[in-house]
Amino acid sequence: MRINKQHIADENKNSSENHKDGFDFLSHQLDKQDKDVNAILRKLADFQVAIPSWALGAGGTRFGRFSYFGEPSTLEQKIDDVGVLHALTKTAGAISLHIPWDIPQDYDAIKERAKINGLVFDAVNSNTFQDQKDAKESYRFGSLSNLNASAREQAIQHNIDVINIGEKLGSKSLTVWLADGANFAGQRNFQSSLIHAENSLKSIYSELPDDWKMFIEYKPYEPNFYSTVIQDWGTSFMLANACGEKAYTLVDLGHHLPNTNIEQIVSTLMLKGKLGGFHFNDSKYGDDDSTVGSVKPYALFLIFNELVYGMENNPQNPDLAWMIDASHNIKDPLEDLLQSLEAILEAYAKALLVDQEELKAAQERNDVTLCQEIMQNAYRTDVRPLLAQARALSGGVINPLKSYRSLRIREGLIKERGMNSVATGL
Ligand code: LRH
Ligand code: MN
Ligand code: MN
Numbered sequence: 001m002r003i004n005k006q007h008i009a010d011e012n013k014n015s016s017e018n019h020k021d022g023f024d025f026l027s028h029q030l031d032k033q034d035k036d037v038n039a040i041l042r043k044l045a046d047f048q049v050a051i052p053s054w055a056l057g058a059g060g061t062r063f064g065r066f067s068y069f070g071e072p073s074t075l076e077q078k079i080d081d082v083g084v085l086h087a088l089t090k091t092a093g094a095i096s097l098h099i100p101w102d103i104p105q106d107y108d109a110i111k112e113r114a115k116i117n118g119l120v121f122d123a124v125n126s127n128t129f130q131d132q133k134d135a136k137e138s139y140r141f142g143s144l145s146n147l148n149a150s151a152r153e154q155a156i157q158h159n160i161d162v163i164n165i166g167e168k169l170g171s172k173s174l175t176v177w178l179a180d181g182a183n184f185a186g187q188r189n190f191q192s193s194l195i196h197a198e199n200s201l202k203s204i205y206s207e208l209p210d211d212w213k214m215f216i217e218y219k220p221y222e223p224n225f226y227s228t229v230i231q232d233w234g235t236s237f238m239l240a241n242a243c244g245e246k247a248y249t250l251v252d253l254g255h256h257l258p259n260t261n262i263e264q265i266v267s268t269l270m271l272k273g274k275l276g277g278f279h280f281n282d283s284k285y286g287d288d289d290s291t292v293g294s295v296k297p298y299a300l301f302l303i304f305n306e307l308v309y310g311m312e313n314n315p316q317n318p319d320l321a322w323m324i325d326a327s328h329n330i331k332d333p334l335e336d337l338l339q340s341l342e343a344i345l346e347a348y349a350k351a352l353l354v355d356q357e358e359l360k361a362a363q364e365r366n367d368v369t370l371c372q373e374i375m376q377n378a379y380r381t382d383v384r385p386l387l388a389q390a391r392a393l394s395g396g397v398i399n400p401l402k403s404y405r406s407l408r409i410r411e412g413l414i415k416e417r418g419m420n421s422v423a424t425g426l
Pocket of ligand 2: 217252279325
Protein backbone atom coordinates (compact mmCIF):
# COMPACT_ATOMS: atom_id res chain seq x y z
CA MET A 1 0.00 0.00 0.00
CA ARG A 2 1.31 3.45 -0.89
CA ILE A 3 0.53 6.32 1.46
CA ASN A 4 -0.91 9.24 -0.49
CA LYS A 5 -1.62 12.89 0.23
CA GLN A 6 -5.24 12.16 1.10
CA HIS A 7 -4.21 9.68 3.79
CA ILE A 8 -1.87 12.27 5.29
CA ALA A 9 -4.51 14.99 5.19
CA ASP A 10 -7.12 12.74 6.82
CA GLU A 11 -4.73 11.65 9.52
CA ASN A 12 -3.70 15.22 10.30
CA LYS A 13 -7.30 16.40 10.42
CA ASN A 14 -7.88 13.99 13.29
CA SER A 15 -4.85 15.13 15.29
CA SER A 16 -4.75 18.82 14.40
CA GLU A 17 -6.66 20.30 17.33
CA ASN A 18 -4.54 18.72 20.03
CA HIS A 19 -1.40 19.47 18.12
CA LYS A 20 -2.28 23.11 17.64
CA ASP A 21 -2.77 23.62 21.37
CA GLY A 22 0.58 22.02 22.16
CA PHE A 23 2.46 23.84 19.44
CA ASP A 24 0.97 27.26 20.25
CA PHE A 25 1.90 26.86 23.90
CA LEU A 26 5.48 25.75 23.17
CA SER A 27 6.20 28.30 20.46
CA HIS A 28 4.90 31.05 22.76
CA GLN A 29 7.27 29.86 25.51
CA LEU A 30 10.19 29.68 23.10
CA ASP A 31 9.43 33.14 21.68
CA LYS A 32 9.68 34.50 25.19
CA GLN A 33 13.14 32.92 25.45
CA ASP A 34 14.13 34.63 22.18
CA LYS A 35 14.37 31.35 20.29
CA ASP A 36 13.84 31.45 16.55
CA VAL A 37 11.12 28.81 16.23
CA ASN A 38 11.01 28.97 12.44
CA ALA A 39 14.75 28.42 12.15
CA ILE A 40 14.48 25.37 14.42
CA LEU A 41 11.57 24.02 12.37
CA ARG A 42 13.60 24.40 9.18
CA LYS A 43 16.54 22.53 10.69
CA LEU A 44 14.29 19.72 11.85
CA ALA A 45 12.61 19.48 8.46
CA ASP A 46 15.99 19.34 6.68
CA PHE A 47 17.36 16.58 8.88
CA GLN A 48 17.38 13.27 7.00
CA VAL A 49 18.33 9.91 8.44
CA ALA A 50 19.17 6.92 6.26
CA ILE A 51 17.54 3.58 6.99
CA PRO A 52 19.71 0.49 6.53
CA SER A 53 18.23 -2.26 4.44
CA TRP A 54 18.92 -4.76 7.24
CA ALA A 55 16.71 -2.99 9.77
CA LEU A 56 13.47 -3.75 7.94
CA GLY A 57 13.22 -7.39 8.86
CA ALA A 58 13.37 -8.75 12.37
CA GLY A 59 16.97 -9.26 13.44
CA GLY A 60 18.11 -12.30 15.27
CA THR A 61 20.45 -13.43 17.95
CA ARG A 62 22.77 -16.40 17.76
CA PHE A 63 20.05 -18.30 19.59
CA GLY A 64 17.33 -17.79 17.07
CA ARG A 65 15.45 -15.51 14.81
CA PHE A 66 11.73 -14.77 14.86
CA SER A 67 10.60 -13.38 11.52
CA TYR A 68 8.11 -10.56 11.55
CA PHE A 69 4.94 -10.96 9.55
CA GLY A 70 4.94 -9.27 6.16
CA GLU A 71 8.72 -8.76 6.15
CA PRO A 72 10.24 -7.48 2.91
CA SER A 73 11.99 -10.29 1.06
CA THR A 74 13.32 -8.33 -1.92
CA LEU A 75 15.24 -5.10 -2.31
CA GLU A 76 12.19 -3.54 -3.97
CA GLN A 77 10.09 -4.33 -0.91
CA LYS A 78 12.74 -2.95 1.41
CA ILE A 79 12.71 0.29 -0.55
CA ASP A 80 8.92 0.39 -0.25
CA ASP A 81 9.19 -0.04 3.52
CA VAL A 82 11.56 2.88 3.82
CA GLY A 83 9.10 4.75 1.59
CA VAL A 84 6.41 4.17 4.24
CA LEU A 85 8.66 5.64 6.93
CA HIS A 86 9.50 8.61 4.74
CA ALA A 87 5.90 9.29 3.73
CA LEU A 88 4.86 9.44 7.39
CA THR A 89 7.84 11.33 8.81
CA LYS A 90 9.56 13.09 5.86
CA THR A 91 12.77 12.36 7.78
CA ALA A 92 13.83 9.02 6.29
CA GLY A 93 14.72 10.11 2.76
CA ALA A 94 17.57 7.64 2.18
CA ILE A 95 18.33 3.93 2.21
CA SER A 96 21.70 2.36 2.93
CA LEU A 97 22.42 -0.96 1.23
CA HIS A 98 24.45 -3.87 2.45
CA ILE A 99 26.27 -5.86 -0.21
CA PRO A 100 25.87 -8.74 -0.99
CA TRP A 101 22.54 -8.90 0.89
CA ASP A 102 20.99 -6.34 -1.44
CA ILE A 103 22.64 -6.56 -4.84
CA PRO A 104 20.27 -4.94 -7.35
CA GLN A 105 19.29 -7.09 -10.31
CA ASP A 106 17.82 -4.33 -12.44
CA TYR A 107 19.45 -1.01 -11.60
CA ASP A 108 17.01 1.17 -13.52
CA ALA A 109 14.04 -0.48 -11.84
CA ILE A 110 15.62 -0.11 -8.39
CA LYS A 111 16.44 3.54 -8.98
CA GLU A 112 12.94 4.17 -10.24
CA ARG A 113 11.45 2.48 -7.17
CA ALA A 114 13.57 4.67 -4.90
CA LYS A 115 12.53 7.78 -6.82
CA ILE A 116 8.83 6.96 -6.54
CA ASN A 117 9.35 6.67 -2.78
CA GLY A 118 11.31 9.94 -2.62
CA LEU A 119 14.53 8.19 -1.57
CA VAL A 120 18.21 8.50 -2.42
CA PHE A 121 20.92 5.90 -1.84
CA ASP A 122 23.11 6.62 1.14
CA ALA A 123 26.42 4.89 1.97
CA VAL A 124 26.92 1.38 0.63
CA ASN A 125 28.19 -1.14 3.18
CA SER A 126 30.62 -3.93 2.39
CA ASN A 127 30.46 -7.30 4.08
CA THR A 128 33.64 -9.22 4.80
CA PHE A 129 32.37 -10.70 8.04
CA GLN A 130 30.58 -13.65 6.44
CA ASP A 131 31.83 -16.13 3.90
CA GLN A 132 30.01 -15.70 0.63
CA LYS A 133 28.74 -18.58 -1.47
CA ASP A 134 31.41 -19.95 -3.81
CA ALA A 135 34.07 -17.58 -2.46
CA LYS A 136 37.60 -18.88 -2.95
CA GLU A 137 38.91 -17.68 0.40
CA SER A 138 37.36 -17.80 3.86
CA TYR A 139 37.20 -14.89 6.31
CA ARG A 140 37.41 -17.25 9.26
CA PHE A 141 40.71 -15.66 10.26
CA GLY A 142 40.00 -12.15 9.05
CA SER A 143 39.47 -10.20 5.88
CA LEU A 144 41.44 -6.99 5.23
CA SER A 145 43.93 -8.03 7.93
CA ASN A 146 44.11 -11.75 7.12
CA LEU A 147 47.64 -13.22 7.12
CA ASN A 148 46.84 -14.84 3.81
CA ALA A 149 47.41 -12.35 0.98
CA SER A 150 44.80 -13.85 -1.29
CA ALA A 151 42.06 -13.55 1.39
CA ARG A 152 43.05 -9.87 1.76
CA GLU A 153 42.92 -9.44 -2.00
CA GLN A 154 39.45 -10.98 -2.12
CA ALA A 155 38.23 -8.61 0.62
CA ILE A 156 39.78 -5.59 -1.12
CA GLN A 157 38.16 -6.59 -4.42
CA HIS A 158 34.79 -7.02 -2.68
CA ASN A 159 35.00 -3.44 -1.40
CA ILE A 160 35.87 -2.20 -4.89
CA ASP A 161 32.88 -4.13 -6.28
CA VAL A 162 30.69 -2.46 -3.64
CA ILE A 163 31.93 0.97 -4.73
CA ASN A 164 31.03 0.09 -8.33
CA ILE A 165 27.54 -0.99 -7.31
CA GLY A 166 27.13 2.21 -5.29
CA GLU A 167 28.23 4.32 -8.25
CA LYS A 168 25.48 2.84 -10.40
CA LEU A 169 22.93 3.80 -7.74
CA GLY A 170 24.20 7.31 -7.04
CA SER A 171 25.68 6.56 -3.60
CA LYS A 172 28.55 8.78 -2.57
CA SER A 173 30.17 6.83 0.25
CA LEU A 174 31.44 3.45 1.33
CA THR A 175 31.24 2.24 4.92
CA VAL A 176 33.76 -0.36 5.98
CA TRP A 177 33.25 -2.28 9.18
CA LEU A 178 35.71 -5.07 9.92
CA ALA A 179 34.96 -8.01 12.16
CA ASP A 180 38.69 -8.87 12.05
CA GLY A 181 40.36 -9.67 15.33
CA ALA A 182 41.23 -12.55 17.58
CA ASN A 183 39.29 -14.74 19.96
CA PHE A 184 42.25 -15.83 22.02
CA ALA A 185 45.26 -14.14 23.55
CA GLY A 186 48.35 -14.84 21.52
CA GLN A 187 46.33 -15.78 18.44
CA ARG A 188 47.48 -12.84 16.33
CA ASN A 189 50.29 -10.32 16.25
CA PHE A 190 48.60 -6.95 16.83
CA GLN A 191 51.09 -5.01 14.73
CA SER A 192 51.00 -7.19 11.64
CA SER A 193 47.17 -7.20 11.77
CA LEU A 194 47.11 -3.42 11.87
CA ILE A 195 49.67 -3.06 9.08
CA HIS A 196 47.67 -5.41 6.84
CA ALA A 197 44.42 -3.59 7.63
CA GLU A 198 46.00 -0.23 6.84
CA ASN A 199 47.50 -1.37 3.56
CA SER A 200 44.25 -3.01 2.47
CA LEU A 201 42.24 0.11 3.33
CA LYS A 202 44.71 2.19 1.32
CA SER A 203 44.20 -0.10 -1.67
CA ILE A 204 40.42 0.37 -1.43
CA TYR A 205 40.84 4.10 -0.92
CA SER A 206 42.91 4.36 -4.09
CA GLU A 207 39.84 3.18 -6.05
CA LEU A 208 37.45 5.63 -4.38
CA PRO A 209 35.88 8.11 -6.85
CA ASP A 210 36.88 11.74 -6.30
CA ASP A 211 33.49 12.80 -4.97
CA TRP A 212 33.15 9.84 -2.59
CA LYS A 213 33.97 9.41 1.08
CA MET A 214 35.11 6.32 2.90
CA PHE A 215 33.84 5.76 6.44
CA ILE A 216 35.82 3.52 8.79
CA GLU A 217 33.67 2.08 11.56
CA TYR A 218 35.21 0.86 14.82
CA LYS A 219 33.95 -1.55 17.46
CA PRO A 220 35.71 -2.91 20.56
CA TYR A 221 34.51 -6.50 20.47
CA GLU A 222 32.10 -8.96 18.85
CA PRO A 223 32.28 -11.20 16.93
CA ASN A 224 35.85 -11.49 18.23
CA PHE A 225 36.02 -11.50 21.99
CA TYR A 226 39.71 -11.00 22.76
CA SER A 227 40.80 -8.26 20.35
CA THR A 228 39.46 -6.37 17.36
CA VAL A 229 41.74 -4.80 14.77
CA ILE A 230 39.80 -1.51 14.49
CA GLN A 231 38.74 -1.41 18.10
CA ASP A 232 38.26 2.28 18.86
CA TRP A 233 37.98 5.80 17.44
CA GLY A 234 41.72 6.36 17.80
CA THR A 235 42.52 3.42 15.54
CA SER A 236 39.86 4.46 13.04
CA PHE A 237 41.13 8.06 13.09
CA MET A 238 44.69 6.90 12.53
CA LEU A 239 43.65 4.73 9.59
CA ALA A 240 41.51 7.49 8.10
CA ASN A 241 44.48 9.86 8.29
CA ALA A 242 46.73 7.24 6.72
CA CYS A 243 44.29 6.81 3.81
CA GLY A 244 43.71 10.48 3.02
CA GLU A 245 41.29 13.37 3.13
CA LYS A 246 38.28 11.47 1.80
CA ALA A 247 38.48 8.93 4.64
CA TYR A 248 36.64 9.54 7.90
CA THR A 249 35.78 7.91 11.18
CA LEU A 250 32.24 6.63 11.66
CA VAL A 251 30.74 6.53 15.14
CA ASP A 252 28.20 3.82 15.90
CA LEU A 253 26.67 4.48 19.32
CA GLY A 254 26.63 0.80 20.28
CA HIS A 255 30.30 0.30 19.47
CA HIS A 256 31.73 1.50 22.76
CA LEU A 257 32.59 -0.02 26.08
CA PRO A 258 30.13 0.88 28.87
CA ASN A 259 30.25 4.51 30.06
CA THR A 260 32.50 5.72 27.25
CA ASN A 261 32.10 9.47 26.84
CA ILE A 262 30.84 9.38 23.26
CA GLU A 263 30.04 13.11 23.17
CA GLN A 264 33.69 13.87 23.80
CA ILE A 265 34.76 11.56 20.97
CA VAL A 266 32.32 13.34 18.65
CA SER A 267 33.67 16.69 19.70
CA THR A 268 37.33 15.73 19.16
CA LEU A 269 36.66 14.21 15.75
CA MET A 270 34.73 17.26 14.56
CA LEU A 271 37.48 19.57 15.75
CA LYS A 272 39.90 17.55 13.62
CA GLY A 273 37.47 17.50 10.67
CA LYS A 274 37.34 13.70 10.66
CA LEU A 275 33.83 12.73 11.75
CA GLY A 276 32.15 11.34 8.65
CA GLY A 277 29.12 9.39 9.71
CA PHE A 278 26.95 8.31 12.53
CA HIS A 279 25.04 5.12 13.33
CA PHE A 280 22.21 5.57 15.84
CA ASN A 281 20.96 2.90 18.22
CA ASP A 282 20.84 2.44 21.98
CA SER A 283 22.08 -0.17 24.39
CA LYS A 284 22.10 -1.31 27.97
CA TYR A 285 25.01 -3.74 27.80
CA GLY A 286 26.95 -3.84 24.55
CA ASP A 287 26.13 -3.55 20.86
CA ASP A 288 22.48 -4.25 21.64
CA ASP A 289 21.12 -2.29 18.66
CA SER A 290 17.95 -1.36 20.52
CA THR A 291 15.61 1.53 19.75
CA VAL A 292 17.35 4.90 19.71
CA GLY A 293 16.78 6.84 22.93
CA SER A 294 15.10 3.92 24.69
CA VAL A 295 17.77 3.49 27.39
CA LYS A 296 19.99 6.59 27.60
CA PRO A 297 18.12 9.56 26.14
CA TYR A 298 20.14 12.13 28.13
CA ALA A 299 23.39 10.73 26.73
CA LEU A 300 21.90 11.05 23.24
CA PHE A 301 21.04 14.67 23.95
CA LEU A 302 24.60 15.37 25.15
CA ILE A 303 25.95 13.82 21.96
CA PHE A 304 23.63 15.98 19.87
CA ASN A 305 24.75 19.02 21.79
CA GLU A 306 28.30 18.36 20.55
CA LEU A 307 27.07 17.60 17.05
CA VAL A 308 25.15 20.89 16.93
CA TYR A 309 28.18 22.75 18.29
CA GLY A 310 30.38 21.08 15.68
CA MET A 311 27.96 21.77 12.82
CA GLU A 312 27.97 25.45 13.80
CA ASN A 313 31.64 25.90 14.66
CA ASN A 314 33.65 23.35 12.70
CA PRO A 315 33.54 24.15 8.97
CA GLN A 316 36.57 21.83 8.66
CA ASN A 317 34.21 18.89 9.24
CA PRO A 318 31.99 17.86 6.30
CA ASP A 319 28.23 17.31 6.48
CA LEU A 320 27.55 14.11 8.36
CA ALA A 321 25.95 10.92 7.06
CA TRP A 322 23.22 9.96 9.54
CA MET A 323 21.92 6.43 9.73
CA ILE A 324 19.97 4.24 12.13
CA ASP A 325 21.77 0.96 12.75
CA ALA A 326 19.41 -1.17 14.78
CA SER A 327 17.86 -4.55 14.32
CA HIS A 328 15.35 -6.36 16.48
CA ASN A 329 14.03 -9.72 17.27
CA ILE A 330 10.51 -9.05 18.49
CA LYS A 331 9.02 -5.63 17.60
CA ASP A 332 7.48 -4.59 14.30
CA PRO A 333 10.64 -3.20 12.62
CA LEU A 334 8.77 -0.26 11.06
CA GLU A 335 7.23 0.77 14.37
CA ASP A 336 10.62 0.51 15.96
CA LEU A 337 12.19 2.71 13.29
CA LEU A 338 9.43 5.30 13.74
CA GLN A 339 10.26 5.38 17.44
CA SER A 340 13.97 5.73 16.65
CA LEU A 341 13.39 8.56 14.19
CA GLU A 342 11.31 10.39 16.79
CA ALA A 343 14.03 9.96 19.43
CA ILE A 344 16.74 11.26 17.09
CA LEU A 345 14.75 14.35 16.15
CA GLU A 346 13.83 14.92 19.76
CA ALA A 347 17.47 14.91 20.88
CA TYR A 348 18.39 17.18 17.98
CA ALA A 349 15.60 19.66 18.75
CA LYS A 350 16.59 19.79 22.42
CA ALA A 351 20.23 20.37 21.49
CA LEU A 352 19.10 23.23 19.23
CA LEU A 353 17.49 24.82 22.30
CA VAL A 354 20.76 24.98 24.25
CA ASP A 355 21.74 28.62 24.49
CA GLN A 356 25.35 28.36 23.33
CA GLU A 357 26.17 32.00 24.15
CA GLU A 358 24.81 31.72 27.65
CA LEU A 359 26.58 28.39 28.13
CA LYS A 360 29.90 29.84 27.00
CA ALA A 361 29.52 32.78 29.36
CA ALA A 362 28.69 30.46 32.27
CA GLN A 363 31.67 28.25 31.41
CA GLU A 364 33.97 31.26 31.36
CA ARG A 365 32.76 32.29 34.81
CA ASN A 366 33.15 28.69 35.99
CA ASP A 367 29.53 28.79 37.09
CA VAL A 368 29.22 25.04 37.11
CA THR A 369 25.67 25.00 38.47
CA LEU A 370 24.41 27.31 35.78
CA CYS A 371 26.17 25.29 33.05
CA GLN A 372 24.29 22.22 34.20
CA GLU A 373 21.01 24.16 34.46
CA ILE A 374 21.33 25.42 30.89
CA MET A 375 21.78 21.89 29.60
CA GLN A 376 19.00 20.43 31.68
CA ASN A 377 16.54 23.22 30.90
CA ALA A 378 16.89 22.43 27.22
CA TYR A 379 16.64 18.71 27.86
CA ARG A 380 13.53 19.03 30.00
CA THR A 381 11.60 20.95 27.35
CA ASP A 382 8.95 18.80 25.72
CA VAL A 383 9.84 19.44 22.07
CA ARG A 384 7.46 16.94 20.51
CA PRO A 385 5.10 19.64 19.17
CA LEU A 386 8.07 21.10 17.25
CA LEU A 387 8.75 17.74 15.64
CA ALA A 388 5.10 17.32 14.72
CA GLN A 389 4.93 20.82 13.27
CA ALA A 390 8.10 20.31 11.18
CA ARG A 391 6.66 17.04 9.89
CA ALA A 392 3.27 18.50 9.04
CA LEU A 393 4.87 21.45 7.22
CA SER A 394 6.94 19.01 5.15
CA GLY A 395 3.91 16.92 4.18
CA GLY A 396 4.22 14.20 6.81
CA VAL A 397 1.86 13.25 9.61
CA ILE A 398 1.55 14.80 13.05
CA ASN A 399 1.73 11.45 14.84
CA PRO A 400 3.56 8.81 12.77
CA LEU A 401 3.13 5.81 15.05
CA LYS A 402 -0.58 6.47 15.54
CA SER A 403 -1.08 6.89 11.80
CA TYR A 404 0.96 3.78 11.02
CA ARG A 405 -1.50 1.83 13.12
CA SER A 406 -4.67 3.57 12.03
CA LEU A 407 -3.73 3.21 8.35
CA ARG A 408 -3.19 -0.49 9.08
CA ILE A 409 0.12 -0.53 7.24
CA ARG A 410 1.40 -3.82 8.67
CA GLU A 411 -1.90 -5.54 7.87
CA GLY A 412 -1.54 -4.31 4.27
CA LEU A 413 2.02 -5.65 4.06
CA ILE A 414 0.96 -9.03 5.41
CA LYS A 415 -1.81 -9.21 2.83
CA GLU A 416 0.67 -8.39 0.09
CA ARG A 417 3.63 -10.52 1.24
CA GLY A 418 2.17 -13.17 3.49
CA MET A 419 2.75 -14.16 7.10
CA ASN A 420 5.96 -16.04 6.49
CA SER A 421 8.09 -13.81 4.29
CA VAL A 422 11.71 -13.63 5.40
CA ALA A 423 14.05 -10.70 4.91
CA THR A 424 17.54 -11.31 3.61
CA GLY A 425 20.37 -10.16 5.84
CA LEU A 426 21.34 -10.58 9.46
C1 LRH B 1 28.46 -3.98 13.15
C2 LRH B 1 27.45 -3.16 12.43
C3 LRH B 1 28.00 -2.49 11.19
C4 LRH B 1 27.52 -3.41 10.13
C5 LRH B 1 26.13 -3.77 10.63
C6 LRH B 1 25.48 -4.91 9.95
O1 LRH B 1 28.05 -4.31 14.45
O2 LRH B 1 26.91 -2.21 13.29
O3 LRH B 1 27.56 -1.19 10.97
O4 LRH B 1 27.64 -3.06 8.84
O5 LRH B 1 26.41 -4.03 11.99
MN1 MN C 1 27.02 0.21 12.60
MN1 MN D 1 26.86 -2.77 15.43
